[in-house]
Amino acid sequence: MTGRPLRQWLVLAGPSVLLLLGVYLYPLAKLVVLSLGAPPGLATYGRLLHNDLFLTVLVRTFRISAVVTVICLVAAYPVATLLTRVSTRVAALVTIAVLLPFWTSILVRTYAWMVLLQHNGLVNKLLVGLGIVANPLRLMYNEAGVTIGMVQILLPFAILPIYASLQNIDERLHLAAQILGAGSWQRFWKVTFPLSLPGVAAAAILVFVQGLGYFVTPALLGGSRVITLAMLMESQVLEVLNWPLASAMAMVLLVICVGIVASFERVLGLERVWR
Amino acid sequence: MSRVLVEVRHVSKRYGAVSAVDDVSLDIYEGEFLTLLGPSGSGKTTALMLIAGFEELTAGEILIRGRSIAALPPEKRDIGMVFQNYALFPHLRVFDNVAFPLRMRGAARSEIAQRVRESLRAVRLEGFEQRLPRQLSGGQQQRVALARALVYRPSILLMDEPLAALDKKLREQMQVELKAIQRELGVSTLYVTHDQKEALALSDRIAVMKAGRLVQVGAPIDLYDRPADRFTAEFVGEANLIEGLVTAVGDRLVHVRVGERLDVAAEPCGDVTVGRRVGLMIRPEAVEARERPEGTPNEWPGVVREVVFLGDLVRCVVRIGDSVSLKVVRQYQKDEVTPKVGQTVTVAAPPRRWTILPSP
Numbered sequence: 001m002t003g004r005p006l007r008q009w010l011v012l013a014g015p016s017v018l019l020l021l022g023v024y025l026y027p028l029a030k031l032v033v034l035s036l037g038a039p040p041g042l043a044t045y046g047r048l049l050h051n052d053l054f055l056t057v058l059v060r061t062f063r064i065s066a067v068v069t070v071i072c073l074v075a076a077y078p079v080a081t082l083l084t085r086v087s088t089r090v091a092a093l094v095t096i097a098v099l100l101p102f103w104t105s106i107l108v109r110t111y112a113w114m115v116l117l118q119h120n121g122l123v124n125k126l127l128v129g130l131g132i133v134a135n136p137l138r139l140m141y142n143e144a145g146v147t148i149g150m151v152q153i154l155l156p157f158a159i160l161p162i163y164a165s166l167q168n169i170d171e172r173l174h175l176a177a178q179i180l181g182a183g184s185w186q187r188f189w190k191v192t193f194p195l196s197l198p199g200v201a202a203a204a205i206l207v208f209v210q211g212l213g214y215f216v217t218p219a220l221l222g223g224s225r226v227i228t229l230a231m232l233m234e235s236q237v238l239e240v241l242n243w244p245l246a247s248a249m250a251m252v253l254l255v256i257c258v259g260i261v262a263s264f265e266r267v268l269g270l271e272r273v274w275r
Numbered sequence: 276m277s278r279v280l281v282e283v284r285h286v287s288k289r290y291g292a293v294s295a296v297d298d299v300s301l302d303i304y305e306g307e308f309l310t311l312l313g314p315s316g317s318g319k320t321t322a323l324m325l326i327a328g329f330e331e332l333t334a335g336e337i338l339i340r341g342r343s344i345a346a347l348p349p350e351k352r353d354i355g356m357v358f359q360n361y362a363l364f365p366h367l368r369v370f371d372n373v374a375f376p377l378r379m380r381g382a383a384r385s386e387i388a389q390r391v392r393e394s395l396r397a398v399r400l401e402g403f404e405q406r407l408p409r410q411l412s413g414g415q416q417q418r419v420a421l422a423r424a425l426v427y428r429p430s431i432l433l434m435d436e437p438l439a440a441l442d443k444k445l446r447e448q449m450q451v452e453l454k455a456i457q458r459e460l461g462v463s464t465l466y467v468t469h470d471q472k473e474a475l476a477l478s479d480r481i482a483v484m485k486a487g488r489l490v491q492v493g494a495p496i497d498l499y500d501r502p503a504d505r506f507t508a509e510f511v512g513e514a515n516l517i518e519g520l521v522t523a524v525g526d527r528l529v530h531v532r533v534g535e536r537l538d539v540a541a542e543p544c545g546d547v548t549v550g551r552r553v554g555l556m557i558r559p560e561a562v563e564a565r566e567r568p569e570g571t572p573n574e575w576p577g578v579v580r581e582v583v584f585l586g587d588l589v590r591c592v593v594r595i596g597d598s599v600s601l602k603v604v605r606q607y608q609k610d611e612v613t614p615k616v617g618q619t620v621t622v623a624a625p626p627r628r629w630t631i632l633p634s635p
Binding site for chain 2: 186
């Protein structure tokens with residue numbers, strides 16, 4: 001490497017690298033040390049693997065995140081498709097509607113869901129009032145409530161990458177497919193869908209990995225009945241004061257997340273998603 | 276002439292107040308290579324899109340083999356098309372790109388394999404079946420697009436400036452190949468280009484378009500020798516265009532006065548009457564710059580104003596009198612003495628090489 005690219009690299013990437021080293025990598029290293037205990041060893045990790053509560057919560061966290069991811073993808077795809085088909089002005093409006101929740105605190109949004117989903121909430125009143133159900137449904141303090149809340153909050157992370165990949169598909173490919181004899185369903189399944197897969201994969205990874213670490217929404221909408229990994233760690237830190245165990249849990253989650261992203265990168269190539 | 280394949284009848288396409296295609300009527304014959312030639316914005320691509328079905332007609336109708344295709348969506352029209360950027364499916368290998376139209380038609384596996392092989396052989400791309408489009412050169416992608424458009428034996432092949440993205444050398448090479456493939460398979464082709472040389476090189480007939488209207492349709496040689504108007508004369512090939520007043524009409528020669536003194540004799544064509552203003556056109560290669568007069572008709576003294584040596588050709592501009600300049604092109608021969616700027620020469624433009632354009 002000659003001097004010029006090196007200097008460019010330092011100037012452009014330097015500040016963010018320093019920031020990451022200071023506020024992220026250093027505490028993370030402390031966390032690793034903490035999880036190994038004193039004297040350092042793998043005893044804490046060993047205990048985790050035989051801890052039924054931890055394993056149950058781990059599986060539940062993954063299940064919720066997976067369900068949320070699938071629902072988000074299914075819900076996001078039509079919206080993203082719509083965005084590519086409307087005029088630019090309408091697309092701008094829809095994009096604002098998609099992004100609007102980002103400007104509202106996650107805590108506020110979760111409280112809003114509590115108002116909507118509680119026993120005497122708006123949703124239940126509507127359902128009972130319309131005679132769709134006889135008695136109010138249990139929409140909170142269970143996995144359903146957590147899922148509803150997380151889907152709403154994570155949906156933009158699914159819509160935007162899918163929209164970007166749909167937008168990148170050359171319009172003439174659709175024309176070509178059509179003149180070659182493909183009807184609208186065939187055009188979708190043979191051309192549009194496969195070409196949008198990098199966006200779908202990016203959306204899936206963004207939603208799934210974020211979902212694994214969710215705390216506020218499960219804590220408020222799930223309560224003590226739906227404990228996720230982040231909530232378990234919180235109780236270890238604040239109530240049980242078992243910091244090494246909490247650190248070990250965090251490390252397990254981190255390694256799994258890194259593993260998922262890495263295998264994703266291996267299969268699809270992250271750079272292809274961003275291009 | 277062979278049978279009519281496509282009939283375009285009084286077709287118009289308007290976008291609001293703008294006419295992209297204006298009352299165009301055109302027959303395309305079985306097996307012919309017809310080119311829509313025009314500058315950008317002349318409506319040639321819109322005309323192609325109307326036939327493909329990507330745009331809806333404002334007026335008129337299009338028939339293929341005598342049947343109106345108005346009610347058919349593009350996927351049911353059985354038309355082949357090559358796009359300007361090839362529009363190959365980037366996620367499919369060459370084999371699957373070419374097999375795509377056959378699969379859409381529910382062809383059997385064995386038939387698909389055989390037809391794809393034949394088609395790739397026709398475009399000389401055997402052995403490339405497992406490549407992805409991005410692993411191919413521009414020329415190769417072009418040929419895959421052609422194979423894909425031909426593999427289902429469409430009634431007609433539409434091509435929208437398919438060579439525009441290639442560099443000059445490759446473009447000329449692809450022209451030769453394209454023509455050879457088209458002749459070999461005998462597929463009727465409607466080709467769109469703004470490149471008059473390409474149109475001349477490829478076409479059986481050329482339809483010249485201007486501002487949404489069809490200006491003239493004819494074989495390349497007819498168009499070159501007898502352009503119907505000034506536009507075609509200038510757009511197809513290179514032209515010397517002057518105008519003047521008809522002073523005498525004889526059996527064998529028409530005399531036209533150009534400017535104050537110049538008298539041009541030309542062979543009569545169409546209805547030319549004394550006193551009418553007409554346009555006169557002669558190709559640069561039909562004009563000769565001689566060292567001295569030889570006593571033939573239409574010899575005038577002139578002064579060489581520009582000389583450009585191009586290797587195979589020498590191009591000059593010669594000034595005659597005050598108002599007329601003629602471009603002169605001639606083949607260069609080894610060790611020949613080329614004209615010099617400022618030199619006085621005799622310009623000869625034989626009467627039978629002129630074309631009289633009815634309106635100036």
